[in-house]
Amino acid sequence: MPKLKREDWYHLGQKLNWTFRYVTTEEVFPEEMLGTRAVPFDAWEQWDEPYKATYREYVETQRQKDTEAYGVKSALSKAKIVEKLSDGWRSILKAHYGAIALGEYAASVGEGHMARFGADSAWRNMATLGMLDEMRHGQIQLYFPHEFVRQDVQFDWAHKAYLTNDWGSIAARALFDDMFAAASALETAIQTTFTFETGFTNLQFLGMAADAMDVGDFGFSSLLSSIQTDESRHAQIGAPTLEILLKYDPQKAQHMVDKMFWRAWRIFALLTGIAMDYYMPVDHRRMSFKEFMEEWIVTQFIQLIEDVGLKKPWYWDQFIYELDHAQHALHLGVYFWRPTVWWNPVAGMKPEDREWLNQKYPDWERVWGRHWDVIADNYRQxxxxxxxxxxxxxxxxxxxxxxxxxxxxxxxxxPRIVTYKGKKYHFCSDVCKWIFEQEPDRYAGQKTIVDRFLQGIIQPATLEGALNYMGLSETERGTDPEAGQWAQAYAVAR
Structure with a gap:
């Protein structure tokens, strides 16, 4: 076979389905694990991945990627670039590693579900490579920040974050558990590889890789680029799966995309939105978060879902509105509750920062600037x-x-409020309320950080007790790296 062209034999290795003799198809692929019975099982044989890759090619390519990424890191390790970069950029690194590294390991579970319960052999083959991808992503994103721990203990949260009950970790686990850890093979294919990876991971890995190159963090840029090329390949699992499902159960397909698009938007507004609009040094900001979203999501991703026959999510007007507000609201909240996170949130409120924000978001001063004026006044006083x-x-x-x-x-x-089985649940929007009402038993058991506070799980029932419960020692808690000195730029109250 090594002497043959791949296209001459690939189909033989791709299609390896067989007829079961001692068990039924339903027993081999239970509905709970596959995700549907609406699609006739024979229909899955039409599944065909657009990105063809053999295991031999995969190994060779991955070895080359690792050689390049680890080589760049080794070459730059003595330069101590990260120590020379801005406080905001270091916060981007800490937030990213803590939120993403072990999340990548968790993603290998979802890929593993598809590698076993995907209904076609080609789907299972692609998912096997995807599972190896995610293991690699977890390992490399734990290795890269490790050398920084001796200078700054907050970098240890790359490994620690998911093992704590920090509110950010709870939010990330709630998303990823819903997306792939507690999902069927079908849900993982559409929610993770199509909705999340085809759309939103571009924001973090492509956008931040370009920003890293701009600020001079070549190691981080190399890392993100190496990861994104893997994501681009196994993200192709979603489209062929979606195309088959749409023929038999379009309502289910639309629901899964609508639900996970919103959930992904929320977490990226927090992680990437704050980084792009506030933590990134103002003279290195290529685009605002809104502009990046408009290019990668509003234009490209929506074109993609409409091409396969889906509609825009029903809440599209609220999503478009939030492009001007969500990241600003979350940044204000993270800054105020800064002791509860594992990085040091910069305010991003120097006069030049506010000028840039007002250029990119004409309503920013009216809606958000007045809140920062109060914080600045308190610092000065x-x-x-x-x-x-x-x-x-x-x-x-x-x-x-x-x-x-x-x-x-x-x-x-x-806040929206729903009472279910005698308990009140609070929601940030009509969309989150809708997600809950579609599958209340799926979400009713989740305890928010506030639930744990009110139910006596957090002891003592004080803010200090909550910080200890979150796993934040005094040296790990977030602080303003400028200690509020930025407020002195405003000589009088605005």
Missing amino acids: GNIAKTLPETLPIVCAIDQLPICEPNAKTGKIE
């Missing part, structure tokens, strides 16, 4: 305690994030 929290915020029972984004229709922050 020496009222540091007023810039810090005394308790925890209300969080959404679906996305596990603070309820802080305004509603498109009213412009107000309005």
Whole structure:
């Protein structure tokens, strides 16, 4: 076979389905693990991946990628580039590694579900390579930040974050458990590889790789680029799966994309939105988060889902509205509750920062600037305690994030409340409320950080007790790296 062209034999290795003699197809592929019975099993034989790869090619390519990425890291290790970069950029690194590294390991579980329960052999083959990808992504993103731990203990959260009950870790686990850890093969294919990876991971890996190159962090840029090329390949699992499902159960397909598009948007507004609009040094910002979203999501991803026969999500107006607000609301919340995160949130409120924000978001000053004016006044007056929290915020029972984004229709922050089996659940939006109401038993058992506080799980029932419960020692808690000195740029109250 090595002497043959791949196209001459690949189909023989790709299609290896067989007829079961001692068990039924339903026993081999239970509905709970496959994800549907609406599609006739024979129909899955039409599954065909657009990205062809053999195991031999896969190994050769991955070895080359590792050689390049680890080579760049080794060459730059003595230069101590990260120590020379801005406080905001170091916060981007800490937030990224803590939120993503072990999440990649978890993603290998979802790929493993497809490698066993995907209904066609070609699907299973692609998922096997995808599972190896995700293991690699977890390993490399634990290795890269390890050398920084001796200078800054917050980098240890690359390994620690998912093993704690920090509110950010709870939010990430809630998303990834829903997306692939507790999902069927079908749900993983559409929710993870199509909705999440084809759309949103481009924001983190392509956008941040370009930003890393701009600020001079060539090691991080090389790392992200190496990961994204893997994502681009196994993300191709989603489209052929979706095309087959749409022929037999279009309503299910639309529901899965609508649900996970919203959930992915929420977490990336927090992780990538804050990084692009606030932590990135202003003179290195290529695009605003909104502009990046408009290019990669509003234009390209929506074109993709419409091409396969899906509609825009029903909440599209709220999503478009939030492009101007979500990341700003979340940044304000993260900064105020900064002791509860494992990085040091910069305010990003110097005069040049505000000028840039007002250029990119014409309503920013009117909606968000006035809140920062109060914080700046408190710093100048020496009222540091007023810039810090005394308790925890209300969080959404679906996305596990603070309820802080305004509603498109009213412009107000309005929690939605649902009572289910005698318990009240709070939601940040009509969309999260809708997600819960579609499958209430799936989500009713999730405990938010506030639930744990009110139910006596967190002891003592104080902010200090909550910080200890989250696993944050005094040296790990987030602080303003400028200690509020940015506020002195405003000589008088605005």
